Amino acid sequence: MNLSRLLSPLHQLLAPVGQICLACGRPMQTGDRHYPEVCRTCVAEIPWIRHPRCPRCGRHIGCPDCTRPGAFRRPFILNRSAVAYDSRMREWLAQYKYRGREAYAPLLARMMGQAYKTLASEMAFAQRLGKPWRVDAVAYVPLSSQRLAERGFNQAELLASGAAAAARVPLIALLERARDTEKMSLKNRRQRLNDMRAVFRPLPEASDLLVSLLESRRDRDRRPDRQIRSPLRLLLVDDIYTTGSTAAYCTEGLLLAGEEAGIRLEVYSLTWARS
Template sequence: MRRWWEKWIAAPGLCPLCGSVHSAAVWAGIWDRLCSSCKAGLHQIRPPCCPLCGRSWPVPSLCGDCLRHRSRDLERNVGVLRYTSFPKELMRLFKYRGREVLAEPLGEMMAEALFAAGIRPEVVTYVPLHPDRMQQRGFNQSELLAREVARRLNLPLGSVLERIRPTPPQSRRSRRERMSALSGAFRLNPRSAGTAMDKKWLVVDDVYTTGSTLAECAKTLKAAGAKQVCSLTWAR
C-alpha cells in the first residue's frame, strides 16, 4: 500500500491559470507550474527594457514616451508581461468574470519579478477604485494583487489612497486626456495621515498603459511625505 505522502508527491499538479494537468511538483515555482499552452501565451519582459516604465526596449535607456513624459514622482515601474492577447483575456476573466482566484498566481508572478528587479519597498499599497465602481464590481483587482504581493514579500499592506472623483474608462483616451481626467482624482485617506512619511512605497496595479494613473498615485504619496514611490504591474 502506498503511503499518503507518496500519493501526494506523485499526484499531478494543475495549471493555476487554466486548471489543466501538468507534471511539475506542487512546490515548484510559478512558471514551472504553468501548462505549456499557458506558458506559450505569456511573454515575460526581459532586459533590455526602459528603466522607468519597464516596457521592452532595444537598449537599457529611457523609451521615447518616458523621455517626453517622465514622471517626477514615480521612480520606476516593474512590469511582468507584455500585454498581448492571452494576458488580455486573463485580465478580462479576472476583472469582469469573477475569476478572483487568479489573484494568487498573478500576484506570485509579480512578487517574483519585483524581487528579481532589486526593488525593496517598505510598504505596499494599490490603485483604489471609486466607491461607485467598487459597488458595481464587488472587488478591486489591484487590491487583491497587492495583498498577494505583500503576503509573499512579507510586507505590510496599507490602504492609504482614495479615489475621490470618478473617472471614465481610460483605455481609449490619449495621454493628455488621461492626465486631465485623473488630476486631483486621488487623495490620502484621512485616517492614514502621517503614514506615508519617509517610507519607500510600492503601488500595485493590474496593467500599465501610459502610466498616468500610477503617476497620479505617486504624486499623492510624495506630497504626503513618501521617500520613494515605485510601482508594480502584471502587464505592460
C-alpha cells in the first residue's frame, strides 16, 4: 500500500488553516506571491495565453473560426483571454461557478486583473502609444434573473471586478437579458449562434451611464475637444469565449446604448478562458 496516500489526509488535517492548496488539496508552506490560494506547482501549470495565435479572437492555437469564408462578423474590436480552457481550468471554473466554492473568487478575479494588464500592454505596443492604454469602464455579460436566483451570483461580474480593479476604472452594469436561454455547454456551435440572437439589450439607464462616463473622462483629462472625437472604450467581460456569439450580441446591445446616447463606443472583449 502507498504510504503517501495514507499520510496525505493526515497532513491536510494537521496543516495550518489556510495552508492547503485550493486546487490540488496538498499542504503548502507558502502560496504563490500573486495567487496565495494555490501552491506554486499549480500556479506553474496555469496555461496562460501570452502570445495568441489569432489576433482577432485571441485563440492560442490555429483558429478556423476567424479564417473561414463568411466568418461570423463580430462588432467588438478583438477578444483576449487569460487562459486556455484545458481540463484543469475547466475544473477551477466549475468549482466556483457550479459548486459554489467561493474561495476561488479572489483567485479568478486576480487572474482577470493580470489578463487586463496583458491586454493593455499589447494594445499600447500595437498602437504605438506614448502613454498607457486604458479603457473607460468595464461591463459584463448579464445573467437571467432565474439563473441568478439559482446560482446566487454572476461569475462574469466577479471576473469583471478583477479587471476593473486592475484598470482602476468603474465597473458598470449596462445590459440585461431579454429572455432566458438554455445552458450554452449543452449546445453545438450552430445552436449557440442561433440561441444568442436578440437575447441582450441595454438597461434603461445605460445611455445615462455612458453620458456620465464621457463627462467624467472630460473632467479627468481636461481636454474636452479631443475627448468629444475620441470614442468611449469599454471592456466587456465573460467567463469563456467559445464561438464569440455572446460577446458579439452583447456588443450590439452596448453599441445600441451608445447610439441612444449619441456616443461612439469601442468594445473590447476579455474572458477568463478561451476554448
